[in-house]
Amino acid sequence: xxxxxxxxxxxxxxxxxxxxxxxxxxLAMLSIILSQLYKVLDFWENRDDFFKRLKRGDAAExxxxxxxxxxxxxxxxxxxxxxxxxxxxxxxPKLLDFAQKCGLVNPHATINRLLKQNVIVPDGEGYYRWHxxxxx
Amino acid sequence: xxxDIQTLKSLDLFExxxxxxxxxxxPMIHPMKISEGELLTQRxxxxxxxxxxxxxxxxxxxKDGQAFTLHNRGDIIGWSTIVTPFLYxxxxxxxxxxxxxxxxxxxxxxxxxxxxxxxxxxxxxxNPIIAERVPYFSRDKARRDLPPAETE
Numbered sequence: 001x002x003x004x005x006x007x008x009x010x011x012x013x014x015x016x017x018x019x020x021x022x023x024x025x026x027l028a029m030l031s032i033i034l035s036q037l038y039k040v041l042d043f044w045e046n047r048d049d050f051f052k053r054l055k056r057g058d059a060a061e062x063x064x065x066x067x068x069x070x071x072x073x074x075x076x077x078x079x080x081x082x083x084x085x086x087x088x089x090x091x092x093p094k095l096l097d098f099a100q101k102c103g104l105v106n107p108h109a110t111i112n113r114l115l116k117q118n119v120i121v122p123d124g125e126g127y128y129r130w131h132x133x134x135x136x
Numbered sequence: 137x138x139x140d141i142q143t144l145k146s147l148d149l150f151e152x153x154x155x156x157x158x159x160x161x162x163p164m165i166h167p168m169k170i171s172e173g174e175l176l177t178q179r180x181x182x183x184x185x186x187x188x189x190x191x192x193x194x195x196x197x198x199k200d201g202q203a204f205t206l207h208n209r210g211d212i213i214g215w216s217t218i219v220t221p222f223l224y225x226x227x228x229x230x231x232x233x234x235x236x237x238x239x240x241x242x243x244x245x246x247x248x249x250x251x252x253x254x255x256x257x258x259x260x261x262x263n264p265i266i267a268e269r270v271p272y273f274s275r276d277k278a279r280r281d282l283p284p285a286e287t288e
Contacts, residue, residue, distance in 0.1 A: 091201025093227075108172045112193045112231035115205055126202025126272055 075110055076119055080130065089127035092120070139165045139237055147237075148210045149188055152257040161254065164243040168236050176213055176228040176236070183216035183224045184241045192234015196226040198272045205231065215262055215269075217241030218248055225273035 001009060043050060082098040083090050092111065099107035114120045120128050141158045144150045144165065150158060170176070170192055177183070179198065189211040196213065197203040206213070213228045213236070222241070248255035 092195065092203045092205075093197035094201050096195070096229075106172065108195075108229065108231040111195075112205075115231075116193075116207070122204065126198065126204065128203075 072113070072117070072119070076114070078104060079110070079114065079120075083130070089123045089125070089129045092128045095128075139167055143190075143237075147188060149212060149258060149261045152260075153254060157251070157254050157257075160251070161247055164247070165237050165239050168238045170230045170234045170236055172230055172232050174230045176230065177216075177224040177226065179224055179227045181224050183214055183222045185214055186217040186239040186241055186244050187213040187228075188237040188239075189213065190235040190237060192236070193231040194228055194234070195231055196228045196269075196272075198226050202272055204269075204272070212262065212265060214241070215266055218245050218259075218262070219266065225269075 007013060079095065079099065082102065083095055085098070086094055096107055096111055099111070104110065111120070119131055121131055123129050139162055141155065141162055144153070144158050144162060150161075153161070165188075167190065168187075176187055176194070177185075177196075189206060190209055194206040194211070194213060195203055196206065214224065216222060216224050217239075218241070248258055
């Protein structure tokens, strides 16, 4: 017995399908791992920052809940859009500068209001973040 | 117009001064109205005026975008007027309209250096504030002191 008949008689087709499946599954997993590898490397390089953020996160949980008044919601949205360009934590003077350049009304007083309402909170290192309830 | 003694006495910075001492320094302290966005001090510029906040909110910013804000009566701005090299370490801007007491830096330094009792009492209040703020401008200094290749 030779050829296709022999392959069929000794489960050759099944073995071939299983083999192909194993190889393609392996390749797919490998490609997924490689595509996410930069995140692992980034985490490893910035692991100190991560643990600092973790500590700050614990502290942030102690922050009081906040409720943004309806008239402030649009303001928060505008300032969040500006702050997005700065990343987080962000520099408050730079946010102020952006707001002035964009022609927003009373940027100083507005930022003061956001600070007083705990919408923007200091990170303890001279920079600022959005309250978890806002950024989350 | 000089500030009244009661106002000075109510401020943490001057609370330990006797009535005679307050009377002595009152003529050199002047209230000033401040507008939103007004610049009080500019980092790196000669420190010529010392401010004590009466009303309003202020932001003090440093190199690299670090900053902190002041919201309380009695907060001080411009301690560099009495500490060498007499250059402002931060830029102070009013976040809201407010009111401050302004002291000419030279006069203030003269009183602190010339009147040991007043100087000791005031410096005992200012020193902890300077210590709190040192991390902000010392990071600036540390970066400035690095060789050029490392600062890039």
